[in-house]
Amino acid sequence: MSRTPQEKANLALVLGMFEHVLNPMDSSAVDRFISPDYIQHNQSVEPGVASLKAFLDMIKGQTPEAVHDVKRAFVDGDHVTVHYHVRRWPGDLGWAVIDIFRVEDGLIAEHWDVMQDVVEGGPNPIGPF
Amino acid sequence: MSRTPQEKANLALVLGMFEHVLNPMDSSAVDRFISPDYIQHNQSVEPGVASLKAFLDMIKGQTPEAVHDVKRAFVDGDHVTVHYHVRRWPGDLGWAVIDIFRVEDGLIAEHWDVMQDVVEGGPNPIGPF
Numbered sequence: 047m048s049r050t051p052q053e054k055a056n057l058a059l060v061l062g063m064f065e066h067v068l069n070p071m072d073s074s075a076v077d078r079f080i081s082p083d084y085i086q087h088n089q090s091v092e093p094g095v096a097s098l099k100a101f102l103d104m105i106k107g108q109t110p111e112a113v114h115d116v117k118r119a120f121v122d123g124d125h126v127t128v129h130y131h132v133r134r135w136p137g138d139l140g141w142a143v144i145d146i147f148r149v150e151d152g153l154i155a156e157h158w159d160v161m162q163d164v165v166e167g168g169p170n171p172i173g174p175f
Numbered sequence: 176m177s178r179t180p181q182e183k184a185n186l187a188l189v190l191g192m193f194e195h196v197l198n199p200m201d202s203s204a205v206d207r208f209i210s211p212d213y214i215q216h217n218q219s220v221e222p223g224v225a226s227l228k229a230f231l232d233m234i235k236g237q238t239p240e241a242v243h244d245v246k247r248a249f250v251d252g253d254h255v256t257v258h259y260h261v262r263r264w265p266g267d268l269g270w271a272v273i274d275i276f277r278v279e280d281g282l283i284a285e286h287w288d289v290m291q292d293v294v295e296g297g298p299n300p301i302g303p304f
Contacts, residue, residue, distance in 0.1 A: 090298065146258060160291045170216070172214065
């Protein structure tokens with residue numbers, strides 16, 4: 047591991063966003079972590095920061111017990127990868143998610159993600175995490 | 176970007192695996208890139224290298240025109256992230272996939288992935304890549 051101070055700061059920014067925005071689903075903290083020019087690649091959300099805030103408010107209303115359980119996170123220059131388990135309610139099998147973030151000038155400037163249902167009883171006894 | 180020589184080698188190993196194993200779906204090249212003790216977290220494949228080879232042979236038979244189009248790749252220590260677009264046949268919308276690999280002793284030792292259908296006509300006009 048040979049992370050530069052800038053890489054450590056980029057990783058801390060993204061993990062801070064998980065702690066203060068995504069896990070509490072707190073739209074009021076978005077502007078501390080996410081650029082006003084944020085480029086959103088998630089296929090299910092309209093582009094832009096206002097849409098992201100509305101999305102957070104929606105999921106907080108619908109699934110107030112949701113958790114976003116970070117399993118591993120990596121940084122390479124200005125890109126951060128996070129692998130995590132979303133469970134919408136207690137006992138939910140949930141989704142496996144990998145996000146990639148691009149950091150620019152101390153804020154998250156771009157976001158890609160891929161999500162997949164966690165299944166039970168598949169051919170692989172090793173878990174997805 | 177401050178990749179160490181070891182990180183550059185780890186990234187090159189994984190991209191070489193895409194070039195020589197995944198894209199040509201060539202099970203005969205697996206052992207050059209993947210550890211015999213490979214830990215597979217993909218939910219749809221049985222564990223182990225023999226199962227991976229059988230899977231490659233199967234998809235090559237079913238979808239011989241499949242492409243695995245790498246969009247971006249990152250390395251942090253012994254972990255490599257690859258974001259790519261699988262298209263099974265010409266015109267296929269395909270899947271967005273993010274893989275995470277752990278490299279040990281010059282071979283891929285562990286693999287996690289998340290896959291999602293690419294959709295048309297969703298709320299976000301920005302593509303998933």
